[in-house]
Amino acid sequence: MATKGQKKANLLDHHSIKHILDESASEVITGRGYVEDVKLSNIRLLLGSVIIVIALFAQFYKKKFPENRDFLLACIALYVVFNLVLQLIIYTKEKNAILFTYPLTGSFTSTGLVVSSKLPRFSDMYTLTIESADPKSVSANEPVHLTKSVTQWFTKDGVLVEGLFWKEVEALIAQYTKEPKKSK
Template sequence: MASGSRNPKKANLLDPHSIKHVLDECVTEIVKSRGYVEDFRLSNLRLFIGTLIIAVALLAQFYPKKFPENRDLLIGCIYVVLNGILQFIGYTKEKSAILFTYPPKGSFNSTGLIVSSKLARFSDMYNLTVASADPKSISANKTVQLTKSVTKWFTKDGILVEGLFWKDVERLIDDYNGERKNK
């Protein structure tokens, strides 16, 4: 599509969650446009565990024994353990990640990316990190970061100036891949 026919991305500048959401969506588009394919395995695992939690809750609801008799087994053990696993995955694996990828097709790199972002409350500084999905791999590159004020990418009306943002994110990906020529 031509850039003139696209709908501009707009954020509520008074809402940091809205700003971060627009930037994160754009980062995902940029990374995918560079040949990286999104890895949904962790998301699928979380959905599977969530489905198990719902199944356990339904089992507890419709179990033939009365509530006090089945409470310890169903809710205390299984429900708490599954929720604990779900929280553990979020805390150890996901952290502030917005995108997990496989390596690009035809690439010599055997590891994908983990793209993370942070926009602290009451701050205008957006922090974007590109790291290897497998930091212990021999083909893992050094983690790179970009920290910049969101005011550099948005107009006063809350419209994202995509060209500027794309250049910054592409430069960060080039830095990660070691392809940037002029620093």
Template sequence: MATNGGGAAPSPAPKKANLLDAYSIKHLLDETVSEVAKSKGFAEDARLSNRRLAVGSAVIAVALLAQFYPGKFPENRDVLLVCIALYAALNVVLQIVSYTKEKNAILFTHPPAGSFNRTGLVISSKLPRLSDMYTLTIASADPQSKSSGEPVHFTKSVTKWFTKDGVLVEGLFWKDVEKLIDDYNSDNRSK
């Protein structure tokens, strides 16, 4: 278990997670990764999540139309069939976007201001259910771009970043994430 931190963690109150809950640990680490990326000048790109919200709103609108369409069942049968088909199709679209675009992504970014790089980052993480090994991956948001770099990642045990009480030693984790972002940027510059 980690005992002290020697990094630049700008957190006034200690961040704590339930060490018996992998979701709690992953959520806390993912939030901290987002903070680190934003402190390095990467602004969040919310276009994909905004599109998902728009499709989700359309799903809700279709469900509301099916529920509150005036008329009794035999007369509104065609409207209900269209609503059911639209509801299913829009949910399939949401699942396809989640499976193909989002995967394990926790943050999509724009390139930093003043950067020559034209692509942002896709930061993703994994923490398998019965494992303590946290994997963080940084890749280009547009892998086909000439300015995109090779993805970089690390896999470490979460016990390196938490005390016995479940407090995140933010300085240690902050340093590891900053180093990974710097590794991605240096690989990208060397191209």
């Protein structure tokens, strides 16, 4: 039985498991001092709002159908274009990302983190990846990955054993932030 502070997942639903693990990973990373960068989310919300406004204009335009044909065609074209832009942003920029961050305050790196995760359908292998928000930057480190079975972190009742999972995520952050060895 899960108490109020525990996170419980439906073990038969991989979306539920992934959601709890993603939420916990985000908590660990923001708890380490990283501030979430919500620019991309705000852009997506703005594009979604524009798409809704276009649909509302098309629906409630004052003239009836034969007279508003050109206006409706323009609204349909704009609707399709803005939806394509939104999907392009999601496909190219967001991918499997669960968290974008700014660089740590006072650090020498000039890039934040992109934290992404995967939990394939019908699989128990959860992959958490931490990489630089700008991989071409001089201060970008190599991406690090953690792949383990979700059975390592959940009880048979579906309660997340946060201490075990948090240690794994903190070790992954430490692995990412360590200085690369200099060759002589």
